[in-house]
Amino acid sequence: MATAQPTVTTRGKIFNRPTWTTGIGSWLTTVDHKRLGLLYICSAFLFMLLAAGEAGLIRLQLLTPTMKIVNPDHFNQLFTMHGVTMVFLAIMPLGIGLANYFVPLQIGARDLAFPRLNAFGYWIYALGGLMIYTSWFLGGAPDVGWFAYAPLTSLSHNPGLGVDFYMFGLFISGIGTTGTAMNLIVTIINMRAPGMTMMRVPVFTWMILIMSFMVIYAFPPLTIAFIEVILDRTFGTLFFVQEAGALPILWQHLFWIFGHPEVYIIILPAFGVISEIIPTFSRKSLFGYPVMILSGILIGFMGAAVWTHHMFTTGLGPVVNTAFSLTSFVIGIPTGIKIFNWLGTMWGGSIRFTTPIIYAIAFLITFTLGGITGIMLAMPTFDAQVHDTYFVVAHFHYVMGGGALLSYLGALYYWFPKMTGRMMSERLGKIAAVITVIGFHGIFFPQHIAGLLGMPRRIQTYPAGIGLELWNALSTMGSWLMGIGLILILINVIHGLTRGKRVGNDPWDARTLEWETSSPPPYYDFEVQPVVNSLDPLWARKHPDAMHVTPPAPDAGAKYDAGGVHIPGQSWYPFLASAAIMFGCYALMYDNFILAIVCGLFFIFTIFGWAFEGVGGHHVHFDGAKEHA
Amino acid sequence: MPMRWLRRALPVAFLAPLLAGCSLDGVQSIMSPAASIAREQHGLFMWTWYLSIPVMVGVFGVLIYVLFKYRRRKDDKMPDQSHGNPMTEVILTIVPIIIVIMVAVPSVRSIFRTQTVVQATSDDVVIHVTGYQWWWKFEYPQYGVTTANEMHIPAGKRVILQLNSGDVVHAFWAPRLAGKVDLIPNQDNRLWFDTDADIKDQDAGFDVYTGQCAELCLGAHAYMRFRVVVSEQDEFDDWVADFQQPTVATTATDPLVAQGRQLVATKGCIGCHNIGNYSEGMKFGQPQYPDLTNFGLRHTVGAAVLDATPENVATWIRDPQEVKPGTRMPTLWQASDPNRDQEAAAIAAYLLSLGVEGGTQAMAQASTGGN
Amino acid sequence: MSDGKHTSVSTYVIVALILGVITYVEFALVEYPQAWLGSGWTIFLLVALSIVKFVMVVMFFMHLKDDDRTYSGFFSSGMFIALATFVGLTAMFILPKAVASTRPDNRAAQEAGHAVPHELLDNIETRGASRAPAEIADTPAVADRSVSVEAPTAPNDASTYNVTPPAGAAAQGGATASTEETEATASTEATAEAPGAVEAAAEETATEETAAAESTEAATEADETASEEAPAAAEEASAEAPAAAEAPAAAAISWDKDHGAAVFNANCMACHQMTGQGIPGAFPPLANHAVEVYAADGGRDYLADAVLFGLQGAITVNGMTYNGVMPAWGHLADADLADALNHVLTAWDDEPAGFQPYVAADIAARRADGLSAGDVHAKRETLGLH
C-alpha cells in the first residue's frame, strides 16, 4: 500500500466524462500519451514548416545586398518568429513529443504519471503557439529578436501588440512545458518496469529525465522575466523603464539564466536519440553507458552555470568573464566524451547504413564542428569580435539545427514504423537525407566566413563591397537545396503513411522495450508488464548468449490479471483550462479586464472540476474477459 | 548533353568558394586586424583553429575508418556486446580536458590583457560614444568636440571609449581595431584600444576603418554604420582645431551654396541638427540627432551608408527612406515637387562646403571605404 | 502509512518555540542595534538565523529529515542551483555599485543615505536617467570615474535652442524672415502677449482694424517686422468666435490616448517637440495653436489634410512666420493619424469646445481628396488663418 493513486472519484457534474474513441472530440479530450505524443510531434512539425518558410524568406532577402523582398520591419518580424518558432514551438516540443510517446514505452509503463496534466501541457503549448501566430493578422508579429532585449520591448520603443503576443504566448506555452517536465520526472522515477534500475534505463529516457530537470529549473526565471515585461506593458510597472533608473541588463541575465539551459534542453533529447540509433544499427551496446549518463548529468548541472557567456560584450568585467568562460570550457569536456563514446559504439560493430544512421553520422560531423566553434566562442576575447555576427548564427545552427534537428529527423525515420506500423521508403529517405545535410552545410558553412568578414546578424541588408556577396549567395542557394530535401522528406512521410510497407513489431532489430509491443502500440501499450534484468532488455531476450545474461522468463511479467490495465478516463478540463488561459491573455492584451477576470474565474472552475473529477477510467483484462468500465 | 555541361560546371562551382576563401581580408574583416587588440583576438582565433584541425582530422578520420571497416557484410557475426572499456574511457576523458586547457590558458591571459579597465592619462584620447537609433555620437570631452558617425583618432595613441546609449541597446563594433562592446542605457561601458603608429595609406594621409552596430535596434539597424579615421597627430590636431572654432561663412560666392544655406533654415534642418558653422557660437537642433558641424570634412553620409559625394548627399537629402529605410529623417519634399532635385543639391552643396577651405566646393573624397 | 517514522508532537512544539524565539531575536537585533556588533556582523547574524529557521522548517515541518532521500535530493539540488544562480546574479549587480561607492567622490553621498536630495541622487546613481531622453542626451555623461580628463569649454557648448542668427545672416535672403528677431527674449515676449491681445479682440468682436491695431501694438513692442503678421492673427481670432458658438455638443467617442501619444512621439515629436512648443523659426507650435485651427470653420478637415498630405508654404503662428515644410504622413494608418491628432488636440490644452475626437473613418474620408502640400497651404488660407 505504498502508493497513493488519486481516490477522488466524484463524477463531473457539468461535463460528463467523454468516451469518444474517434473523431475530433476524442483528440480534444484524450489523455493517452501516444496520442498526445503524436499531437506534439505533428504540431511541432507544422510550426517547423512555418519557421522554415520564414527562414526561406530571410535567406532570399539576403541573396544580394540590393534585394527588396521584405522591408526592414517585416524582416525583423521574420527572424524573430523564425527563432521563436524553432526554439519554443518546434524543436523543444519535438523532443517533448518524442518523450511523451516513447518514454512510457521504453520503461514499460502504461502512461505518464499524470495523464491529464500531460494533456494540459500539450494544449497550453499548442494554444500558446497558435496565439503567437495570430499576431501576423493582428497588427504585426513581434520584431525584437528571439531574446527580446529590454528596452526594445518597452512600450515607448515598441508600442505595437507584437511584443505582447511574444510575451503572453511564450509565457503560457512555458507553463505547459514545465508541467510536462514535472510529469516526466515523476513518470521516470516511479513507473519503471520491475527490474529496471536507474542504470538500466535507456539513454533516451535518461536524457529526457535530465532535460526535464533543466526545464523545471530554467523556465521559472523566464516566466518571471515575461511577467515583468507584461506588467510593464499592461500595468505600468517600472522593471525595464530606463527613465526610472531600471537596468535593461537585468532582462539579459534572467533571459540567459533560462536561455543557456534551453540550449541543452533542446540538445539532450537529441543526444538520447543518437544514443538509441547508433547501438541499434551497429548491433552493439552503447559504449560507456555510465559515462554517457554521468556526462549528461554534468552537462545539466554546468548548463545552469554558464549563462553570461551570452553576455561577454555587455561589459561585466574581466573577472566575471573569466569565471563564466572557464565554466563554458568545462562543459565542452562531457560533450567531447559523448562524441568519443558514440564513435566507440560503432567501433567493432556491424554498421547497417539505414536512413536513421545517415542522420546520426551527419549529426556527429555537424555537432563536432559546432562544438569546435562553441569552444572558440567561449573565449571572451574572441567572442568580443564575433558575438552577434553570422559566425554565431552559424555556430548555433550547427548545434541546434544540425545537432537537434538532424537527429530528430533521424528519430522520425527510426520510430516511424513503431508509430504507424509502416515503413517509410528507405531509398527516398537516403536521397532526402543526403540532400538535406548538404543543403544544411551549404546554408551555414558560408555563414562562418560571412561572420568573420564582418557581417552582423539581424540585418536585412549588408554593405556591398566588403566581400559578403559570395557567402550570402552560397548560403541562400544552400537553403534552396535544403528546402528540396525537406519537401522530399514530407513526400516520404505521406508516402509512408499511405503506401508504406507494413512491418512487424521490430523492423530494425532494436534493443529497447518499445519494440516489444506491436506497431503501432495498442492503446494499453503492453499486455504483460515487462520485466527487465539488463540494459537493452529486448536484445537480451533475442540474443541471450551475446549478452551474458539470463533473460527473465517469458511469463515473469505480471499479467495485470488481478487488476487489469488501468486506462485513465478522458477529460475536457485540460483543454478548457488551457483555452481559459489563452483567452484571458487575449483579454489582458486588449486591456479588457472584465473578460480577463471572467476567464480567470472559469480557469479556477476548471481546476476544481479537474480535481474533483478524479482520474476515472476503466480496466482492461486479458484473461479472456472483456474490458469493463 | 546537359550532363557534360554539369560535369564541367560542378568543379568550378565547388572550387570558386574555396579559392575565394583563401583571402579573407576585407575592410571589415576580423581576419585582417590593424590594431593590437584586434590582432590579439585574431591570434586567439588562429590558435584554436590550428588546434581544431587535429581534432577534426582525428574525429572524422576515426569516423570514416569505422564506417568503412565495420560496415555490415553478408557474413557478419554478432559483434561483441561490450559495454565499455575503463582504460579507453579514461583516455577519452583526458583528451578533451587537455584540449580545453590548451585553449583556456591563453584565453584567460588575454582577457586580463584586453578587458582590464585602464586609467586615462593626458596622452590618451578619450571619446564618449553614445548610440542612438540609428547613428553614433562621438564626443571628445578633452577638446569639447562633438561629431557623428565618424571617429577621428591620431595614429599611435591609445583610445579610451566610454559607451552609453540614448535609447536601446546597441553594440559598437570596429572589427579591425578592437572587437565590440555593447552600449546599454543606464550603464557605463568602456573599451580601449591602441592604434599603430604608422599610417598604411601614405597617399591619403589617413586610414579608414569601418564598423557597424551589432545589436538589434530595430528600424534601420542594418544601416547603423560608422567609420574610424586614423590620421597623423598633426592632421588630427588640425581637425580638432577646425571643430573647436568652425569656420562660419555667412556669405558664399557660389549661389548654390548660398541657396543651400537658406534652405537649411527654411526646410527645418536646424530644427533637428546642430550646425556649428551656421552662425557664430550658436547651437541649434536637438541632441538626439546627428551634429552636422564641419560636415564637409566627413567621408560619409547617413550613418556611413553612403560616401559623402555631392550626388550621394543630395540623394540622401532628397529621399532618405530610399537610402536608409526606417530612418527618422523626414522626406522634405512632395514627390511631385519640381524644385526637389535642385533644392536637395543646394543643401548638399552647402553642407559639403562646411569646414572646407574656400567654402565653395565639396572636398574630393578619398575614401577607402569601398562602398 | 509507509512514509517512515513520524516526528512526535512534542518535537513540533519545541521547533515552533525555537522558530518564535529566533524571530524575536531577529527583531531585537534590528530594533535595538548593538554598536559593538557592527553592521557587517549583524547582517551575518541575521542571515545565519534565517538559515537556521529555514532549515528547521524544511527538516521538521516538511519532514525531510526522516523522509525519502530522493525528495531531499530534488529539493536541495533546486535550492543549490537557485542559490548559486541568484547570489551570483545579485553580486554582479551589487558589487560594482559597492566598489563605486567607496570611491571618494561618492562616499559622502552614500553615507548620507536617503537624506541626499533626490536631484543629487539622480546624478550620482544614474547620470540623470530619470529625465526625458532628450535631456539625458544633452547632458554630457558624468565624467568617467576612472578617466579624469579636464574638458575645456568649447564654443559648441552654448546651449540655447533659439534660432537667432545675427542680423547679417538674415539679410542674406528673404526666406529667412522667420528668424528676424534680434533677441530671443523679445520673441518670447511677443509670443506671450500676442495671444492675449487676440483673445481680447475676439471677445469684443471688434472690427478687423481695431484688432489689428491692438495686436500690432502688442507686437510692435517686441519686434517691428512681426507687426505685418499681426492682422492675420486677429483674423484667426475673429474666425474663431462664431465657430465656437455653433460648436455641436461633444460626442463621447473614446480613443486610445497612449497610442496617440506613441504615434506622436515616434513621428511628430522630433520637430514639434514633446511639449508641442515647436522650434521657434523652424517648426510651428502645436500647443495653443492646433485647437485654434480646429475651432476655425473647416479646421477639423484641414488638420486631417495637413497630416495626410503635408504642408508647404509660409504660415504665421502667433506673429511668427514659419516657412518650413511638413512632410506628408499618408503612409501611416488612418487610426494612427486619428489618434495622433486627438493627442495633439488634447495633450497640452483643454480640448476645444465641441471636440469630436477623430476616428479612422474621418481620416479615410479625407484621404480620397489626394491634395498636394501646396493645396493644403491654399486651404489654410481659406480658413482665414494663413
Place this chain on the structure above:
Amino acid sequence: MSAEASSHAASGAGAHPAPYRSSKLPDVKLLMWVFLASDTMFFGSLIGTYLAYRERSLVGPFPRDLFDIPLTTVSTFVLLMSSFLMVLSLHALRQNDIGKFRLWTAGVAFFGAIFLGFQVFEFTHFAHAGLSIHQNLFGTTFFILTGTHGVHVTVGVIWLVSLLITSYVRPMKAKDAVYLEIAGLYWHFVDIVWIVIFTVVYLVEFV
C-alpha cells in the same frame, strides 16, 4: 487503495491492487517536491530582481521611510505558527483524529488569512504614503515580490479550505493523508520563502 472509477467500484471494490511502482514515493508527493524545487527558481528570480534594484530608486518613498519592523515581525510570527498548526493537522489526520484535523486545518487557514490581512494593511498603508507600482523601482519590485508571495498564500488558503469542506462531504481517512501532506508541503514552502523575504527585504534594510 484503488484507482478505478466510481462506476467500477460496483463490480467489486478492491479487486484492483495499486499498479506497480518502481519507488516507494507517492506520485503526487513526488510531483509536489519537484514543483517546489522549481518554485525556488521562481522566487529566486523575484528576490534577485528586488536585490538587483535595491537602492536604485530615483524618487521616494524609500524602504526605510515605510517599513514597520514590529508589524512585520508579528505577521512573520503568525505565518510561522500557521506552519506549526499545519504539522499538527497532518499529525491528527494520520492518527485518524478527524475532529482535531478539522480544527487545526481551520486554524492554518485562519492564520493564513490573518497574514493576508496584515499584508493588505501594509499595502494600503504604503499606498497612502505614496508608494505604488508606478512610483519607483522599490515600489515595483516590492509590490510584485510580496504580492506574488501573497498570491501563493491565497492559493494555499483556498486549497486548505477546499480540503476542509471536502472532509465534510466525503469521509477523510488516514490513507488520504498524502493529499493533506502535499498541501502542507506547499504551505511550509510559502512559509520558508517568507523567512527569506523577511530577512533580505525587511531586516537588512535597517542594519
